[in-house]
Amino acid sequence: MKDYLVRLVQVHDTFRVPELEALAEMAGVELEVVKYANDSPYCTIRLPSTAAASALISRSILGSAIYELWGSGTTYDDLHDSVKSRTQELWLLYKSVSFRFSVDTFQGKRSTSAQREIIESFSYVGFDGPIKMNNPEEEFVVFEEYGFRAPDPHKFYFGRLIATSARDVVQKYDLKKRRYISTTSMDSELALITANLVLAAPGKLFYDPFVGTGSFPIATAHFGAKALGSDLDGRSIRGTKDRNVLSNFEQYGLNGSWVDGFVADLTNVPLRIGKGRWLDGVVCDPPYGVREGLKVLGKEGVGTEPVYVDGILAHLEGYIPPKRAYSFEAMLGDILDFATATLVDRGRLAMWMPTANDEDIDLAIPSHPCLKLVSVCVQPFNKWSRRLLIYRRIPDSKVDGEAAAVRKKRVVGCGLKADDLNAFRKKYFQGFKEQNPNLEDGGGEK
Amino acid sequence: MKLLTLNFLTCARRTCKSSPLSFPLHPCDAELEIADVDFSLDFLRNILPRLEWDAMVALCSELSLPLSATVPAAAELSGAGDEPTQSAKDLHHLLLETNITAGKLVCGNCGHEYAIKEGIANFLLPAHMV
Numbered sequence: 373m374k375d376y377l378v379r380l381v382q383v384h385d386t387f388r389v390p391e392l393e394a395l396a397e398m399a400g401v402e403l404e405v406v407k408y409a410n411d412s413p414y415c416t417i418r419l420p421s422t423a424a425a426s427a428l429i430s431r432s433i434l435g436s437a438i439y440e441l442w443g444s445g446t447t448y449d450d451l452h453d454s455v456k457s458r459t460q461e462l463w464l465l466y467k468s469v470s471f472r473f474s475v476d477t478f479q480g481k482r483s484t485s486a487q488r489e490i491i492e493s494f495s496y497v498g499f500d501g502p503i504k505m506n507n508p509e510e511e512f513v514v515f516e517e518y519g520f521r522a523p524d525p526h527k528f529y530f531g532r533l534i535a536t537s538a539r540d541v542v543q544k545y546d547l548k549k550r551r552y553i554s555t556t557s558m559d560s561e562l563a564l565i566t567a568n569l570v571l572a573a574p575g576k577l578f579y580d581p582f583v584g585t586g587s588f589p590i591a592t593a594h595f596g597a598k599a600l601g602s603d604l605d606g607r608s609i610r611g612t613k614d615r616n617v618l619s620n621f622e623q624y625g626l627n628g629s630w631v632d633g634f635v636a637d638l639t640n641v642p643l644r645i646g647k648g649r650w651l652d653g654v655v656c657d658p659p660y661g662v663r664e665g666l667k668v669l670g671k672e673g674v675g676t677e678p679v680y681v682d683g684i685l686a687h688l689e690g691y692i693p694p695k696r697a698y699s700f701e702a703m704l705g706d707i708l709d710f711a712t713a714t715l716v717d718r719g720r721l722a723m724w725m726p727t728a729n730d731e732d733i734d735l736a737i738p739s740h741p742c743l744k745l746v747s748v749c750v751q752p753f754n755k756w757s758r759r760l761l762i763y764r765r766i767p768d769s770k771v772d773g774e775a776a777a778v779r780k781k782r783v784v785g786c787g788l789k790a791d792d793l794n795a796f797r798k799k800y801f802q803g804f805k806e807q808n809p810n811l812e813d814g815g816g817e818k
Numbered sequence: 819m820k821l822l823t824l825n826f827l828t829c830a831r832r833t834c835k836s837s838p839l840s841f842p843l844h845p846c847d848a849e850l851e852i853a854d855v856d857f858s859l860d861f862l863r864n865i866l867p868r869l870e871w872d873a874m875v876a877l878c879s880e881l882s883l884p885l886s887a888t889v890p891a892a893a894e895l896s897g898a899g900d901e902p903t904q905s906a907k908d909l910h911h912l913l914l915e916t917n918i919t920a921g922k923l924v925c926g927n928c929g930h931e932y933a934i935k936e937g938i939a940n941f942l943l944p945a946h947m948v
Contacts, residue, residue, distance in 0.1 A: 574858065574860045574861070575858065575860025575861045575863065575864040575865075576861075576864060577861075577864070577865060596860075598858075598861060600823065600826070602941075604942070606938065606940060606942075609938055610936065610938060627855070627856075628855035628856040628858070628914070631820055631822060631823060631914075632819050632820055632823040632937075632938075633938055634819070634823075634827075634938055634939040634940070634941060635938065635939070635940040635941060635942055636830060636941035636942065637830075637941075637942060637943075640830045640831065640832065640941070640943055640948065641830065641941075642827050642828055642829065642830035642932075642941040643826055643827060643828065644825075644826050644827065644828050644841060644870070645828075645835065646835075647841070647870060648868065648870070649868075650826060650865075650868035652864070669942060669943055669945075669948045678944060678946055679944060679945075679946075685931075685944075693942050693943065693944050693945055693948075694945050716868075
């Protein structure tokens with residue numbers, strides 16, 4: 373195992389390590405995170421080989437490049453000592469190749485002359501090859517990390533470039549350039565990260581039950597996977613004649629990756645359940661009522677008679693069935709049950725959810741005995757935040773049978789109908805009492 | 819709608835889920851169309867063991883399309899040098915390039931009909947069935 377330095381981008385910080393771990397799993401390499409901090413773009417990891425490092429970074433969205441770590445320190449003297457003791461025997465390998473040196477600063481700046489001075493302080497490595505600014509055979513980088521508004525750097529690294537990432541694709545899939553989007557289309561960067569976290573790869577099949585304009589299937593398709601999608605609102609899939617989900621795939625030359633879209637509701641999902649599991653992943657951003665109301669089929673005081681229009685069963689012609697409000701928690705439970713019933717062993721579920729509902733009540737991370745929570749990533753906004761939950765399907769042989777039986781009973785028992793709509797509130801008051809046992813003594817508070 | 823998708827679809831009604839008759843759905847007045855899709859051996863290999871082959875055979879006989887009664891073995895998909903065999907290409911053509919663009923899908927248990935228009939099926943149940 374050798375040490376490598378990953379140059380991360382300083383956005384979506386809590387997504388970065390989960391992405392590295394997912395990339396390692398896909399590349400089939402062992403990964404050990406040696407040093408990582410949410411406020412730093414420099415992450416030290418341990419990998420079996422340079423080939424593993426290249427494979428790992430090739431699909432990364434949140435890493436920009438990976439370097440063979442030659443040294444690190446808290447001062448330049450430290451750094452030079454570290455480089456001399458770790459890499460002396462490597463210097464000869466690069467003695468006559470063309471090369472380039474550069475300085476990468478985080479939250480700091482160096483003038484060109486200061487950079488030159490820094491670079492020249494490494495002259496002891498004795499590289500005699502030609503210096504090429506474009507396409508050199510080897511590239512060496514000095515990294516300086518500054519604290520926020522600090523005048524001087526507090527951490528230094530030196531590394532040899534192994535490979536750069538695929539981060540440029542974020543621009544390719546930018547929503548501003550996509551022909552068909554809606555108000556709730558997932559930002560291309562986050563959709564691509566989500567696709568990495570569910571291990572999208574050639575040959576795999578994914579499903580998005582809230583497909584909208586197809587942001588997730590497009591991201592999984594970029595990595596070679598195929599996808600099915602459904603939505604309660606058929607208009608979002610159909611779009612217009614030349615702007616619809618399929619046209620988005622055509623825009624990126626990914627036509628074959630879109631298997632099908634259909635109009636359906638997750639609570640009455642028309643997909644095969646219980647015959648053998650068949651999905652590699654479920655990816656979704658369920659509507660949680662901030663921008664899109666939460667609805668499922670049905671209406672209060674359910675109608676019992678078929679509706680006819682001009683003597684024809686109305687549901688066969690453009691009839692729009694009534695929908696009712698639905699509890700977000702119940703929907704999350706339905707998604708977990710669905711994923712359990714359809715995901716192959718080690719298949720993954722990616723689910724976006726807000727950390728609190730519109731009444732500012734924290735939402736618990738839902739759990740299922742057949743699904744292992746792999747990572748929780750948080751995207752903060754100004755007044756709220758949402759998180760991306762990643763689960764892995766546990767093989768049946770390793771599931772806690774008792775817990776699974778309890779779960780089954782729960783689903784049957786309360787039926788997950790819209791009656792649970794008040795669960796947030798109920799829970800809130802229960803939690804409130806537990807956290808503040810003295811409140812009742814305080815009196816007068818209601 | 820690709821024929822592959824039909825291998826994953828059942829009746830949307832919960833009361834039908836337990837009945838073996840609700841899968842597969844039966845196409846009715848189906849209009850078929852062929853659309854090219856890039857061939858992927860990875861995908862065929864991955865998806866083949868997950869198909870309900872009997873349902874695939876039943877569907878093909880209803881649509882008068884040829885399909886062998888036994889599942890092709892994984893080894894039959896590729897020949898020397900990982901070249902796809904003719905049977906792999908045929909399977910790809912059937913599963914991914916053959917589409918139902920219009921018609922209905924009928925549940926064998928409750929008889930409910932789901933409309934397919936422009937290749938997109940609508941599984942929303944009317945209020946009296948939810």
